[in-house]
Amino acid sequence: MTADDIRSRGESRLADAKERLAKLEGAPPRDRDALLRAVDDLQLALTNIASDISVLVNVHPDLDAREACEAIQQQSTELGVRVLQSRPIYDALSAVSTAGLDAHAARARELTLRDMRRAGVALDPARRAKAQELRARVTQLSQSYARNLRDDVRTVELRASALEGLPADYLAARPAVNGMVKVTTDPPDMAPVMAYSRDRSARLQLARAYYDRARGNIEVFDRLRAARHELAVTLGYASFAAYNLEDKMMASPENLDRFLDDVRDAAREPAERQYDALMEIARRDDPAAKSIGTWDIQYHLARAKDERFRFDPREVRPYLEYRSVRQAILDLAAQLFGLVFTKIEPDEIWHEDAEHFAVSIDGKPAGFISLDMHPRPGKNKWATSFGYKLGVKGRQLPHNVLVCNFPDPKASKGPALMEHAQVVTFFHEFGHLVHGIVRGNVVEWARLGRPAENDFMEAPSRFLEDYIFELDVLRRFAKHIETGAAIPEDLVRRLQAARDFGQGVMTEQSAVQSRQSLRLHDGDPAGHDARTVARAVADRESRFAQLEGSNWPVNWEHMGSEAYAAAYGTYLWSSLIAADIRSGFRNGLMDIADAHRYRDEVLAPGGNIPAADAVANFLGRPYNSNAFKERLAQSG
Ligand SMILES: [Zn+2]
Secondary structure, three states, X not given: OOHHHHHHHHHHHHHHHHHHHHHHHHOXXXXXXXXXXXXXXXXXXXXXXXXXXXHHHHHOOOHHHHHHHHHHHHHHHHHHHHHHOOXXXXXXXXXXXXXXOOHHHHHHHHHHHHHHHHOOOOOOHHHHHHHHHHHHHHHHHHHHHHHHHHOOOOEEXXXXXXXXXXXXXXXXXXXXXXXXXXXXXXHHHHHHHHHHOXXXXXXXXXHHHHOOOOOOHHHHHHHHHHHHHHHHXXXXXXXXXXXXXXXXXXXXXXXXXXHHHHHHHHHXXXXXXXXXXXXXXXXXXXXXXXXXXXXXXXXXXXXXXXXXXXXXXXXXXXXXXHHHHHHHHHHHHHHHHOEEEEEEOOOOOOOOOXXXXXXXXXXXXXXXXXXEOOOOOOOOOOOEEEEEEOOEOOOEOOEEEEEOOOOOOOOOOOOOEOOHHHHHHHXXXXXXXXXXXXXXXXXXXHHHOOOXXXXXXXXXXXXXXXXXXXXXXXXXXXXXXXXXXXXOHHHHHHHHHHHXXXXXXXXHHHHHHHHHHHHOOOOOOOOOOHHHHHHHHHHHHOOOEOOOOOOOOXXXXXXXXXXXXXXXXXXXXXXXHHHHHHHOOOXXXXXXXXXXXXXXXXXXXXXXXXXXXXXXXXXOOOOOOHHHHHHHHOOO
């Protein structure tokens, strides 16, 4: 895929969608089914323009190609808003009689009408035009925000002594020059230092570099928040948060605030105990220590887990080589969900590092996945799952892509060993991918191709994370890189015992960030610097010290994306759902009958039914917060 390929394909798809729109507006089909189909075809055409470029803009090695993606993205957003604001389509859809209409078709219609109202179709022409213009501005600013983060990697020089105690394979890959070692802010490089280096000033130095990234976003984020607010007000909402949360399970800023208060109440006692344990460690290092910095939570948690549970993640690392982890995940998906992966070499690639697989479910072709798993310049720095192509039953097979930054077997000198926490992330992202494939073979309407409530989207992934703590799962692939010995049961038991320790403080921290994301978007941002807003929340709600002079939150990836802007609380919300789903596995996570039921009841319906109904169908009752709170209370 070259920049020219991206441009010409994007332009021909745009032309096709425009033609469909003109036809539909010119003469909307009189027949109900034909109308609904024509609207859905147009929605699918729009989705197909946006899907693959949303991946390519994050992974393509050529700047030229990434810029081509951004240009197509802007045009596709513009066209998308034009479609949503189309009065002839809105009127035709509204006039449809729903008597005897198939439930899924009725839901697709209803959600489409809501999308159209949310885009301003019902406004007067002047305000509709303003909403269109603001939407384009929001897209452009989001792109700048993401670009500034993607392109800013810092390098810090640390004394070799600061890396004492880091894993041997990590050190071997980074030989000292004149007693100094270079460490970048890319996650695989940085995370082990933050967790293991006993040198407090080295950790601080790296944190400062990390939170200084994307300085350009100080201005970009102010403008983005202003444009989001103005858009929401133009559409008739009190704030962008009200607009952003409306179509989610959380539903409103007030609900989200209440939910966060409730979570904080449930986390308070375990968090107090855990914080005391962490402070005790901090005071052993420095008797005058009065606080622990947010950037130092991981380090202190790692030490506490070591002391309490004799659990040292470094002990697990030699068992977690990238390639065997990847294979184990593919095998597990086969066993639990009936997904079988066959490696393929497609014609269309963006970088030779990505691996591609054809997927079948119960023997039938079910789509494709791609794994682009190692860092390189210009690539997204996060771990994300993307839809490269939306699956719609009988029309097109799903293609999902993981974009991660795990150790690279080709680049590292020696085996590419992973942190257990990275393997958890791998499972998490794979959960998104399984979800995309499974529902993409069931759902028949493009509008229902994903659950309507975005704050449900993290639940299947949070749930899958639990598997990498199972003895059954670890025993089958985790072999020592040198001796070939299987991971000892005793080590797995200690890993399990240590797993949830710290969930009290971590949940509180997640609630702090959720509240920051909400406060950054629940009023007119004029005159309210994002850093000041975020800091005020942290000062009120965090137990941990904040990094002085940091540019947080402008280097927070999620703030550039509309899926999370005011809704970072999605992670906690999804954790609550995931904990409840887990309680539905009465005979343990490896129960294949329950796993299939989970696949068919929770994953497969996609947007066909409300997410709450899908969960209730699996559990045999409505979801609640009991399992989530119980797990929190027992987290040490
Ligand atoms: Zn996720």
